[in-house]
Amino acid sequence: MTIAAGTLFVVATPIGNLQDLTPRALQVLRDVSLIAAEDTRHSARLMQHFGIATPMTACHDHNERDKGQRLVERMLAGDDIALISDAGTPLISDPGFHLVRQAREAGIKVSPVPGACALIAALSAAGMPSDRFAFEGFLPAKAHGRQQRLRALLEEPRTWLVYEAPHRLLDCLRDMQQVLGAQRRVLLARELTKTFETLHAAPLDELVAWVAADADQQRGECVLVVEGAPEPEADEVSAQALHVLDLLLAELPVKRAARLAAEITGVRKNLLYQVALERGDGTAR
Template sequence: METGLYIVATPIGNFGDMTSRAVDVLQGVDLVAAEDTRHSQRLLQHFAIDSRLTAYHDYSDERAQQRIAEVLEGGGSVALISDAGTPLISDPGYRLVREMQARGFRVYPVPGPCAAIAALSVCGLPTDRFRFEGFLPARAGARDNRLQALASETATLVFYEAPHRIAVTLAAMAAAFGGDREAVLAREITKTFETIKRDTLQGLGEFVNADANQQKGEIVLIVAGMPAEELKLDASTAGLLQRLAGELPAKRAAALVAEYTGLRKKVLYDYLLSVKGD
């Protein structure tokens, strides 16, 4: 096993999704750094992996990083895993990666399951452009502000959400994006009670409120982007914007027209992206 830090994806529910390379790496490293050692111990036992286990999570201090660095400095190898899926995708780890790279150590990706990508693959919405937002803020005001900022985004939006907040979040999304915006609820992916349901935001809200079981487990929400035709600009503004974009970077053109017209810069920039996409 080459010296370095291995970022290892693990199953999001079904142990059958574990890759053979992931098993080999976890069996071969000198130390496995896990978000929750009690949770990860079950995974390691299932695959008869007896590598030493230590905790590493968002609240780990510099001593935890130093323990990992000492293994690498001694010529050993370390694997980082999260509770499920691909580490660093709304999971801890980027500070560790940056620190080990800064110390001159190689960081190796060992790809595999990821809830966001799995949900995108079955959502039935456009995936040529998508924007991963992770978890929305828990506080209502901050959450609503974030959603308002995303209201004119034309790319498909991907969110993670906690089960106890799913009903409130769907209502907030309907208020910010419109209740008729298409969306997908992907819940408990690869597990026994997997749910993949596409409907409007209003329809999904009604579905979740009518069935308490849909307010349990791991949840990915995918929301269609604003249709390009809704980014309405009058002919003169659209013409000016496109002429400037022919001479300047799109963001600069959008900023200048926003200053001149009072329209939101993001709406103008998204319009240019939609025209370019056409």
């Protein structure tokens, strides 16, 4: 007799308010054979609150590859397993990717159980365009790497979001102010769904001063929602396009450099050609 494989349920858990655990998530956590948790000690409090007695095992960044294979073997033997992180939706800047990939490669059904997600919660209340957006996870912890990444995002036209640790929040905002400019609008969403929930939007010069003046705003889980860069005007060449053009001009004649820069950046060739002439000696070569 062939035993049907079990299912891996990817279960979202509350990011603060315990009442945000959905009825379906609650039922799944009670019914599965095992819960794979990022931190069993942390999740034990959630299980105790809801009277869930399902056994748990740790599945985190440091053991996920090895532990994943053993969990896959259990599911192939017929067990259902729930994957949870400390808070929110697993895999969203949390462990779980390797387990989910291993399960799918083994032909195991993976079923999402939606619920709380800090980035979506922040975006929904930010009052910024949300039809298209980008999520950057955590920026680099060191200032140099963080500033490099911010420069790469300088001209991103979509609303974009990052998570940030509270002890790095002020440094991160100051780097944003330096790279993105004082008037770029950013929303700080802090301690979402918790007692001291804060959602505060302001231009970066105001937001930096506000956070620096209140140590309480430098505590807890943080999401930063960043206003996208304005689209260039029809006859305006972006800094990125100018950079591409300058690199090409160093090696190629004006006409060819303008043509290639247009293909790379999408800016009109004639406009780039005129800009190239202005940046040179005014004559083509």
